[in-house]
Amino acid sequence: MKPTILIVEDEPAIADAIQYALETEGCDTLVVFSGAPAPALLAEQRIDLIILDVGLPDISGFELLKLIRRDSTVPVIFLTARASEIDRVVGLELGGDDYVVKPFSPRELAARVKAVLRRSRPESAPPAAASSSPSAAASVWRVDEGRRSIAFHGEALELSRYEFNLLIVFLRKPGQVFSRDQLMAQAWDEPDASMDRTVDAHIKNLRAKLRAIRPDLDPILTHRGVGYALREGL
Ligand code: CA
Numbered sequence: 001m002k003p004t005i006l007i008v009e010d011e012p013a014i015a016d017a018i019q020y021a022l023e024t025e026g027c028d029t030l031v032v033f034s035g036a037p038a039p040a041l042l043a044e045q046r047i048d049l050i051i052l053d054v055g056l057p058d059i060s061g062f063e064l065l066k067l068i069r070r071d072s073t074v075p076v077i078f079l080t081a082r083a084s085e086i087d088r089v090v091g092l093e094l095g096g097d098d099y100v101v102k103p104f105s106p107r108e109l110a111a112r113v114k115a116v117l118r119r120s121r122p123e124s125a126p127p128a129a130a131s132s133s134p135s136a137a138a139s140v141w142r143v144d145e146g147r148r149s150i151a152f153h154g155e156a157l158e159l160s161r162y163e164f165n166l167l168i169v170f171l172r173k174p175g176q177v178f179s180r181d182q183l184m185a186q187a188w189d190e191p192d193a194s195m196d197r198t199v200d201a202h203i204k205n206l207r208a209k210l211r212a213i214r215p216d217l218d219p220i221l222t223h224r225g226v227g228y229a230l231r232e233g234l
Contacts, residue, residue: 002026002027002028003027003028003048003049003117004027004028004029004030004045004046004047004048005022005027005028005029005030005047005048005049005050005051005113006029006030006031006032006038006041006042006047006049006050006051007019007022007029007030007031007032007050007051008032008034008035008038008050008051008052008053008056008061008064009031009033009051009053009079010033010034010053010055010056010057011053012033014053014079014102015031015033017106018051018106018109019031020106021106021107021109021110022110022113024110025110025113025114027110027113030047033057034056034057034058034059035056035058035059035061035063035064036058036059038050038052038064038068039067039068039071042068042071042072042074043071047074048074048075048117048120049074049075049076049077049113049116049117049120050068050074050075050076050077051076051077051079051109051113052064052065052076052077052078052079052096053078053079053080054078054079054080054081054082055080055081061078061079061080062094065078065094065095065096066094069094069095069158073095073148073158073159073160075097075116075117075119075120075161076095076096076097077096077097077098077099077100077109077112077113077116078096078098078099078100079099079100079102079104079109080099080100080101080102081101081102082101095160095163095205096160097116097119097120097160097161097162098112098115098116100112115189115190116161116189118189119161119165119189120148120161140152140153140234141171142154143168143171145168148161148164150164150167150168150171152210152213152214152219153213153214155213157209157210157213158209159206159209160202160205162187162188162198162202163202163205163206163209165186165187165188166183166187166199166202166203166206167206168187169183169186169187170220170228170229170230171230173230174229174230174231174232175229175230175231175232176229176230177223177226177227177228177229178227178228178229179226179227180199180200180227180228182227183199183227183228184198184199203220203228206220207220217231217234218231219231219234
């Protein structure tokens with residue numbers, strides 16, 4: 001089945017170029033030129049990934065993602081004209097899966113789309129997700145890798161792709177300390193394209209989600225100057 005990609009981009013020339021590149025790669029596409037129609041489209045039909053411009057006429061892409069994330073974990077790739085690192089980290093902290101800085105090559109964007117789709121599909125999960133189930137205490141963590149869902153103390157976590165990948169890495173080896181490089185290598189498709197701070201941003205987000213369920217527990221331990229580990233014996 002062809003993946004359906006929603007393109008939210010107000011510049012028609014850019015939207016056209018993306019649409020052409022994606023359809024050449026075997027995707028179905030939908031294009032909207034503002035943010036307003038996006039939530040209804042998501043509710044009405046299957047959308048496998050959203051390409052979301054940050055600078056939209058009616059709402060910022062970041063604000064729109066916050067709305068989308070209330071109901072959906074659909075993967076999102078941001079398009080941004082501002083290359084500043086703050087924008088990147090903020091975008092990913094909100095639960096984006098990747099970003100591309102304008103100007104960009106539509107073919108490169110299509111390759112990113114395919115990488116994110118690969119990661120979000122159970123039959124071709126990332127290498128780290130290909131081995132056996134995590135051995136962590138089943139009563140605390142419940143993992144369904146096929147559905148990419150993890151429950152913590154009985155409550156399903158709403159995780160972005162990278163948060164999910166990171167938590168899976170931890171759950172396979174509770175207690176093991178992972179450096180940021182190791183986490184990036186195991187949870188990201190293109191480790192070189194990102195930075196250490198991105199790992200920190202996702203860990204911060206992950207902790208907040210776990211704390212929302214059990215404020216008394218802090219399952220992710222920081223080992224200063226080394227990295228992070230999952231607390232054993234919860
Ligand atoms: Ca724009």
